[in-house]
């Protein structure tokens with residue numbers, strides 16, 4: 001039977017690469033993002049069945065309704081990839097920038113993940129994937145809201161995984177923590193170990209197939225995560 005997936009934030013970067021990969025693997029897709037023309041372009045380039053929806057996840061009530069409508073159009077859902085996100089350096093603590101990150105990465109994430117998870121619980125199975133970040137592990141002076149928003153994402157996913165286990169339901173919840181991936185979001189960063197979007201999408205797909213609960217993208221970022229976790233505060237303050 002054809003598998004059905006929704007990817008939020010599919011107009012560019014990691015989400016777009018995942019859409020291309022899953023469509024080539026035979027998935028029927030529901031794709032979202034704010035830039036309608038990019039969604040239309042992507043749809044016409046993909047081999048499989050695709051529904052698109054112009055969605056701003058910061059408008060959370062509308063986004064939740066639209067997400068449910070996409071599930072209805074697909075006539076079910078096997079895989080939800082909650083990927084839409086934003087973030088940029090904000091050294092001056094500009095409140096509008098902090099707020100936007102929280103609206104999109106926290107409220108928008110939780111709102112769309114909530115609709116997907118409730119659907120999976122109702123149907124008795126499913127796979128929820130959230131795109132967090134290595135940034136979730138520790139706060140950082142230039143991007144306090146971004147790192148905190150990703151800590152929320154990972155912790156929320158942990159709670160949903162726990163819920164599925166408690167309910168004894170075959171629902172997989174996967175927390176993806178990318179390091180640097182070559183997208184607009186990573187521009188201007190002090191970049192090292194930067195993966196292409198294709199490599200990132202392939203590694204995320206492998207984590208999905210293996211039903212992993214956690215995956216670092218690329219895998220070597222596990223080492224950085226381990227070091228960042230162990231770093232004493234006095235040393236972290238020097239960075």
Ligand SMILES: NC(=O)c1ccc[n+]([C@@H]2O[C@H](COP(=O)([O-])OP(=O)(O)OC[C@H]3O[C@@H](n4cnc5c(N)ncnc54)[C@H](OP(=O)(O)O)[C@@H]3O)[C@@H](O)[C@H]2O)c1
Pocket residue numbers: 008009010011012013014015032033034035036055056057058083084085086087104131132133134177178179180181182183184185186
């Ligand atoms: N690139 C990295 O190094 C890196 C590292 C760790 C984690 N991540 C995470 O990976 C995810 C994808 O980012 P990316 O690197 O692929 O960057 P990207 O190319 O900028 O993609 C971000 C996607 O999110 C969508 N989006 C942003 N704001 C939205 C909103 N208000 N409503 C709906 N969709 C929205 C964008 O679509 P529209 O603009 O069309 O709305 C776009 O499709 C994000 O969650 C990001 O935090 C990235």
